[in-house]
Amino acid sequence: MADKAVPVPTPETQPFWDGCAADELRLQRCTDCGKPYFYPRPVCPDCGSRNVEWFTASGRATLYSYVINHRPAPGFADDGPYAIAVVQLEEGPRMMTSLSGLPATPEALVLDMPLEVTFEPRGDVSLPLFKPSGSAATEANR
Amino acid sequence: MSSETGVIIAGAAETDQIGRLPGQSTLELHIEGALNAVADAGLTLRDIDGIATVAAPGPVQVAHALGIMPDWIDGTGVGGTSFLLHVRHAVAAIRAGYAKTILITHGESGRSRVGAVPFRAAPTSPPGQFEAPYGTFGPTTTFTIPALRYMKDYGLTHEQLAYVAVAQRQWAAKNPRAAFRDPITVDDVLASRMVAYPFHLLECCLVTDGGGALVVTSADRAGGFPKPPVHILGTGERSETPMISQMADFTESQAFRLAGQTAFAEAGISTGDVDHLMIYDAFAHVPIYGLEALGFVKKGEAGAFIADGNTEPGGRLPLNTNGGGLSYTHTGMYGMFAIQEGVRQIRGEAAAQIGDPQISVVLGNGGMFATAGVLVLGRQPR
Ligand SMILES: [Zn+2]
Numbered sequence: 001m002a003d004k005a006v007p008v009p010t011p012e013t014q015p016f017w018d019g020c021a022a023d024e025l026r027l028q029r030c031t032d033c034g035k036p037y038f039y040p041r042p043v044c045p046d047c048g049s050r051n052v053e054w055f056t057a058s059g060r061a062t063l064y065s066y067v068i069n070h071r072p073a074p075g076f077a078d079d080g081p082y083a084i085a086v087v088q089l090e091e092g093p094r095m096m097t098s099l100s101g102l103p104a105t106p107e108a109l110v111l112d113m114p115l116e117v118t119f120e121p122r123g124d125v126s127l128p129l130f131k132p133s134g135s136a137a138t139e140a141n142r
Numbered sequence: 143m144s145s146e147t148g149v150i151i152a153g154a155a156e157t158d159q160i161g162r163l164p165g166q167s168t169l170e171l172h173i174e175g176a177l178n179a180v181a182d183a184g185l186t187l188r189d190i191d192g193i194a195t196v197a198a199p200g201p202v203q204v205a206h207a208l209g210i211m212p213d214w215i216d217g218t219g220v221g222g223t224s225f226l227l228h229v230r231h232a233v234a235a236i237r238a239g240y241a242k243t244i245l246i247t248h249g250e251s252g253r254s255r256v257g258a259v260p261f262r263a264a265p266t267s268p269p270g271q272f273e274a275p276y277g278t279f280g281p282t283t284t285f286t287i288p289a290l291r292y293m294k295d296y297g298l299t300h301e302q303l304a305y306v307a308v309a310q311r312q313w314a315a316k317n318p319r320a321a322f323r324d325p326i327t328v329d330d331v332l333a334s335r336m337v338a339y340p341f342h343l344l345e346c347c348l349v350t351d352g353g354g355a356l357v358v359t360s361a362d363r364a365g366g367f368p369k370p371p372v373h374i375l376g377t378g379e380r381s382e383t384p385m386i387s388q389m390a391d392f393t394e395s396q397a398f399r400l401a402g403q404t405a406f407a408e409a410g411i412s413t414g415d416v417d418h419l420m421i422y423d424a425f426a427h428v429p430i431y432g433l434e435a436l437g438f439v440k441k442g443e444a445g446a447f448i449a450d451g452n453t454e455p456g457g458r459l460p461l462n463t464n465g466g467g468l469s470y471t472h473t474g475m476y477g478m479f480a481i482q483e484g485v486r487q488i489r490g491e492a493a494a495q496i497g498d499p500q501i502s503v504v505l506g507n508g509g510m511f512a513t514a515g516v517l518v519l520g521r522q523p524r
Contacts, residue, residue, distance in 0.1 A: 004275065004277070005263075005265065005270065005274035005275050005277075006265060006275065007265060007270060007271035007272070007274075007275050008265040008266045008270070008271070009266075009271070010266050010271075013271055038272075039268050039271070039272050039385070039388070064291060064392065065287050065288055065289075065290045065291035065392050066287065066290060067283060067286045067287050067289075067290070067338040067339055067340075067341070068336075068338065068339035069277060069279070069282070069283050069338045070335075070336050070337055070338060070339075071279060071282060071283075071337060071338070072277065072279070073274075073277040073278060073279035073283070074279075075277075076277045076279075079277075081336075081339075082277055084276050084277055084278060084283055084284075084287065084338075085276075086287055086386075086387045086392070094387060094388070095272065095387060096272060096273045096276050096278075096385070096386075096387035097276055098276045098277065106339060106340075111290060111291065111294045112294075122275060127275055
């Protein structure tokens with residue numbers, strides 16, 4: 001049985017994965033138009049500028065959408081049905097992720113619930129996941 | 143030739159059989175579809191001077207297998223809508239005088255995987271780094287992700303989503319070639335196995351083997367054709383995102399909308415002119431997004447529009463009249479089959495013929511809302 005997919009950084013994405021290894025969610029933003037963006041690439045998708053910089057995001061997000069997958073990808077067979085989520089980062093961009101500390105049920109996964117980033121080792125990298133934050137965390141742990 | 147040259151689909155055919163075909167490779171399905179379409183046009187392979195298809199196996203392989211050395215080649219491969227883009231590119235090539243008679247082929251051993259290429263995102267690619275680690279595993283885990291957002295924002299119910307499959311099964315029941323023909327109810331759909339919540343098995347497309355091809359040429363080509371010409375009145379294409387997570391708005395497809403606007407403007411039509419509609423339906427939510435993107439209903443209304451019976455047999459906007467990817471066939475790159483049904487309806491030779499349609503619109507999707515192609519097909523020239 002194959003293992004779970006492990007991302008392999010490229011030179012352009014290495015700072016993102018270096019950030020994850022340091023428990024920081026790093027995004028890029030354009031220094032000409034100011035717009036933050038994800039996924040990592042050395043050009044602003046809004047204005048085409050090469051003048052972009054890395055910054056550390058707040059790690060706060062909300063749940064934008066998800067599915068609960070019943071046909072596991074390689075390496076996921078032991079997880080049971082699992083959620084594949086897309087979160088809305090506080091800074092604007094969205095990213096795919098997994099949810100930590102929440103049962104994979106429609107009742108537990110409520111769109112727009114507040115989340116915060118957490119990190120989990122996967123192969124040679126650290127993978128950004130999201131867990132309930134603040135009052136939502138208390139709710140989930142009750 | 144000029145920008146005014148009328149361009150037609152003169153030949154259109156599918157493989158002899160569709161479904162489960164372990165005795166035919168991907169390449170063989172291309173060849174069989176190609177020969178059937180050339181024969182349908184009353185032509186021979188010697189008449190073909192342009193060829194378009196996706197990799198794999200690609201236009202060079204298909205051309206070589208057929209003994210053709212084309213002087214126009216298009217290998218555009220952007221998912222299941224690629225064949226609609228090939229038609230669009232063929233129209234331009236014929237008007238430019240680059241080719242006279244273009245063969246567009248599809249073949250895919252989607253179910254049996256004979257001679258098929260395995261797919262997994264390279265771990266260095268953006269999807270390999272930023273989606274695959276979270277357990278994505280093909281379209282059921284990615285194409286489906288926007289739906290819950292749409293359901294929350296626009297009130298689409300699970301029952302309305304399920305009804306998309308029910309409506310299309312009604313068309314499939316009229317089609318002897320459809321894979322699934324037995325009538326189903328909303329309860330049947332909601333009771334079918336969960337694949338990726340909120341999608342049940344019957345809200346996901348089939349996985350089949352099959353193929354088909356088209357012959358595109360100029361309307362004034364000497365000699366005439368055995369079948370009524372299908373005029374290509376307008377075309378559009380767009381790309382949006384290589385990763386579903388980066389789709390700008392999970393409640394609408396910009397690619398669908400913009401490709402549609404281009405095609406409708408070129409054809410000089412509005413939604414009220416459309417007699418027949420094909421919308422690529424890999425999953426039950428895609429026709430909902432398509433109806434809204436093309437402007438047939440306002441945003442948030444498509445689920446109720448379908449559930450009210452407007453798109454099923456007897457409804458005012460016949461949609462996916464072959465049964466669609468949900469009930470007819472879906473090899474993986476379904477766009478060719480959507481075009482084939484549009485052609486059959488305009489010719490008046492469909493299994494579930496809707497009467498005498500003058501305008502058929504075909505909306506193709508590529509990847510996971512990644513790309514779109516739109517064709518406006520007509521009985522009469524513009
Ligand atoms: Zn910028």
